[in-house]
Amino acid sequence: MRFIHTADWQIGMKAANVPQVADKVRMARLEVIDRIGRLAEEREADFVVVAGDVFEHNQVGRQCARDVLRRLGSYPVDVYIVPGNHDCAGAGSIYTTSAFLDTPSNVHVLIEREPVVIERPGVTLYPCPVTQKRTMLDPTDWIPSESSMNTIRIAVAHGSVRELGIGDPDDNPISLAAVASKRIDYLALGHWHSTMMLSSRAYYSGTPEQTSFSERDSGNVLVVSIDRPGSEPVIEPVRVGKLAWVEIEHELTGPWQDSLGRLRDTLDCLSSDPSNTLLRLRLTGISDGETLAKVDDLLDDFRPAFLHIDVNKSGLLLDIDEDKLSEWASTRPLAWAVVSDLRRLMRQSAADEAAAAFDIEDAGLGDSQVDLAEVLENAKLPEDEDWKITREEVQAALAEMLKALGGISR
Ligand SMILES: [Mn+2]
Structure with missing residues (x-):
């Protein structure tokens, strides 16, 4: 039987x-x-x-x-x-x-x-x-x-x-x-x-x-x-399934040429049947707006072959040039308010703990680079109805700001 x-x-x-x-x-x-x-x-x-x-x-x-x-x-x-x-x-x-x-x-x-x-x-x-x-x-x-x-x-x-x-x-x-x-x-x-x-x-x-x-x-x-x-x-x-849903993580680290080269290799080898593959790329590491734009360009090369590609940047640390951000936000009241709020959060004790946990010295980073994801995580922004904007949205807004700034150098 x-x-x-x-x-x-x-x-x-x-x-x-x-x-x-x-x-x-x-x-x-x-x-x-x-x-x-x-x-x-x-x-x-x-x-x-x-x-x-x-x-x-x-x-x-x-x-x-x-x-x-x-x-x-x-x-x-x-x-x-x-x-x-x-x-x-x-x-x-x-x-x-x-x-x-x-x-x-x-x-x-x-x-x-x-x-x-x-x-x-x-x-x-x-x-x-x-x-x-x-x-x-x-x-x-x-x-x-x-x-x-x-x-x-x-x-x-x-x-x-x-x-x-x-x-x-x-x-x-x-x-x-x-x-x-x-x-x-x-x-x-x-x-x-x-x-x-x-x-x-x-x-x-x-x-x-x-x-x-x-x-x-x-x-x-x-x-x-x-x-x-x-x-x-x-x-x-x-x-019996036709579609493959594949989630991969890619760390942006080192020179952007290396990082993007590795990403291209990964995508090249990823799927034998890309037209039936839905891909979610989770980016980690540290990046600036310029590199992120290059990642987007790279993904655009693969989009026609794949059924679907989306990118999750919530695990990505933003390489922020504080001076450029200040200069840009200074003429934009809403952006200025967001940047000021984030700076205030960073000064809070929870933020201090997060910064300490992220060993800035060991990572060889300057003061201007802050693990925003961790800072925001530890600052515990409420995500209920009273708070109309989520942590992910704040990060996305910052990423957009950085893209708008463009050409941020390390
Ligand atoms: Mn059920």
């Missing part, structure tokens, strides 16, 4: 973190549905289970839902869907809307906590639909114990795992030990986007198409083979 375990399709996801290519990211999520169907055929799977979060939320449009159903309808096998926290069952669920009135006959949405018997090849599914976004209750609680070896028992659930100790206590916590004590052959889990083995009989499949830069080892489904009741499952992760 063989089946495909997948989860966390998050169809309808806005991809707001990459707005310029959001449409392509959303399309890739739909297309991976088709690839999973083809894999089911290639591997002669008996069925497919989706362990929750097919949809990003319960308000996705009817067209979106119909598109998913049309794709699932072309699968060569039955598909069993169990609602997760994003598309939870109950009042207002997407699964109770008219889009699901003419569901293809091979698609089964399991919104009840009751066993589903699949006569061939002799499997009983124990669906554990999520009925509220957040609850302290274990969605697998209802599964009855069983000692007989008549059928292969597969539980399908969505939530956090108690034993892992990650996730909030009300994040639909599942006890692996409790499930194991009930003689479950395999627990197909969703919610965690990376592929993860929890025991020889419990896995998160991860999302089949990566959703953000922070995820590791996503983009897979699991092909699960179980010979007979009680036998150890054989799990094979198969990559």
Whole structure:
């Protein structure tokens, strides 16, 4: 007996973190549905289970839902869907809307906590639909114990795992030990986007198409083979995702020619498939406006090849020429106010500690170079509603000022 375990399709996801290519990211999520169907055929799977979060939320449009159903309808096998926290069952669920009135006959949405018997090849599914976004209750609680070896028992659930100790206590916590004590052959889990083995009989499949830069080892489904009741499952992760979300760090240090040369080398070697790669470059080190402009020019050379490139400069220290900044800001009242505020913050005791921690002597830097990121971190600028500007925005403003100044020399 063989089946495909997948989860966390998050169809309808806005991809707001990459707005310029959001449409392509959303399309890739739909297309991976088709690839999973083809894999089911290639591997002669008996069925497919989706362990929750097919949809990003319960308000996705009817067209979106119909598109998913049309794709699932072309699968060569039955598909069993169990609602997760994003598309939870109950009042207002997407699964109770008219889009699901003419569901293809091979698609089964399991919104009840009751066993589903699949006569061939002799499997009983124990669906554990999520009925509220957040609850302290274990969605697998209802599964009855069983000692007989008549059928292969597969539980399908969505939530956090108690034993892992990650996730909030009300994040639909599942006890692996409790499930194991009930003689479950395999627990197909969703919610965690990376592929993860929890025991020889419990896995998160991860999302089949990566959703953000922070995820590791996503983009897979699991092909699960179980010979007979009680036998150890054989799990094979198969990559089905098209998009790669890659985050790299690059330190700007030493002569700018070296620094940029190393960055170019890194980008050259980075991806075998840049047109399907979203790249986030995190810059660290110390730089001035002139070098930053050269980095931007360099990235412009790579932009046509890559699907997406963005740059995070929040870890970058700014090489500030205080005299030039003062001269420039002196005729701009708002800029002057910001610069004055920052200088006042730097004089505060927290700032003194930060400056001490950043060993100016050892770094061989003059007094005019200050680790602004650290100063601001330690000054603990509030980021609530009362404070209308965030620390990142202050840094971005300073970076813009420096760019406007241009040609700051070290
Ligand atoms: Mn989830």
